[in-house]
Amino acid sequence: MTAVESVSALGRWGRERVEGLGRSGRFVGDTLVATRDVRTWWPEATLHARALGVKSLPIALYIAVFTGIVLSLLASYSFTGAVPLYFVGTLVEKTITMELAPVLTGLALAGRVGANIAAELGTMKVTEQVDALETLAFDPFAYLVVPRVLAGTVMFPIVVGLSMVVGVAAGWVASILLLDISSEEFVKGLRLFFTTFDVRYGLVKSASFGTAVTWIGCMQGLSARGGAQGVGQAATSAVVYSAVVILVLDALWAVLWLLGSHP
């Protein structure tokens, strides 16, 4: 490899990295611009809200139930000894509300919703349906991306909120049935350090997860190339990137809101 080729390879590598960031930034910008075209995305919003939110409820609540049960058992196992058992309620409430319900639900929906969006839009892309929309004077961002991102942003907190309630309730029932904790003790621990900040923190975090998952799914789908293989690759990338971004956002919110604060 000559020196010129080496320098060119380095430049290509740098360009690809920057190109990815630029493409992402341009995608976000196009999406924001497309939100002005309300008449295009509004009729599609409830369709996607149902597909992304309502139909995701069973898997989200299923995860929440088992999370609550396992968490109460884990807390009871950990607190054996000096810590009073009513702290099981405290730990279940804090952990599910602030962390497990948003993150586990987000990861589950990243697989379900992110892959679904990426596969759907990727198929449309490789079959030139997106080009057809543009030919028909439809803005693909207003018609395909905005309703999905808005549906994800609105419905994720609803799904996660219900997961919080179901998860804590499952932990409560498990504590009564499986552990030597009375209902009053669990509720005492539940109320002990509860603040509305816990719920707000979880819901805001889940909304950001919904935005990220749907946006990554849309971007990966509309970036699909080739045939079915490209669609599969886009779906896989959407899930992987969504999971990574969810964890990054989780840490970011913790740093922004929890670091140094005493609710």
Added chain:
Amino acid sequence: MKRTNDFSVGLTIIIGSFVIIAATLWVKQVDFGRERAAVTARFRDVGGAKVGTPVVVRGVRAGKIESMELSDSGFVLARMSLESSVGLPVDAIVLLNESSLFGEWQATITTRDAVGNDTEVIRQLAEAAGRPDVLPGATLPDIARLTAVAGRIAGDVASVAERVQVAFDEQAARELRGSLRNFAELSTVLAQTVREQSNNLTTVSSDVRGGVQSLLRSAELLRAVSERVDSSTSRGEVRRIVDDAAEAARQLRETGRRLLAISEQLGRSQDKLESFLANSDSVARKLNSGTGSLGMMINDPSLYRNADSVMRQLKVLLDDVQKNPRRYINLRIF
């Protein structure tokens, strides 16, 4: 289809929102439209208490702290809402304290009697008192403060231990081992001594036992005597004895007075005697020195010899007078 989507999504949003809000309100124990009594307390410091901290009356949760604000006089005003049926005790105070070791705080409404002799709490209450519509409050030390004190003590102990470690070198260990050996020997000797002394103590104790028995007998006798004294006092003999003693004392006083007079006379006689003796001594000195007629007569042997010669001559003369009275006696009648 679109209408179905709209309905299901709308229903999900409504149900989800309602469930989340209702659950939050239930956990926060928010009650709408329920009559509550408001009580305000004043503290110098509220410790770890915060808005929402439960308020306890006679051990039962009766409300919570609704708000806290800094007042301009260096105090913290805490407004509490209580169930309207809860009656506050007379001379009520509010104590903020930790309800467990895990950072839970509570506000306890109680009376001043519950404070006891805790001077710090009494001082805080005295500072916070003064406003008729505000209860005085005090904050009890939290576990962190107590553990901080314990931590300082532990630090001191660690410092002492470190110094001991520095001072306890190899030589000190050898000396300590030697001291321990000496102590073991000493303890052996001490044990032997104790055994011997225990035998002595046995003997002594038996003697003491005998002495105690003697004392018991003496006490018995004393008791008998006291009984007799008691019986005699009951018959009026003591009064008689006391009267006799008084008479004896009176006579003794009279005798003393007389003795005093005699001693005064004796004193005077002594003076005279001393004067007489002084004169006699003067006479004797004169006799010894041979001064005066008598001294010269006593100290001059010639006088004795003359006197003896005179006596012999007088005897001869008497014999001669007896033999020849006519020679010497010439009796004439007319």
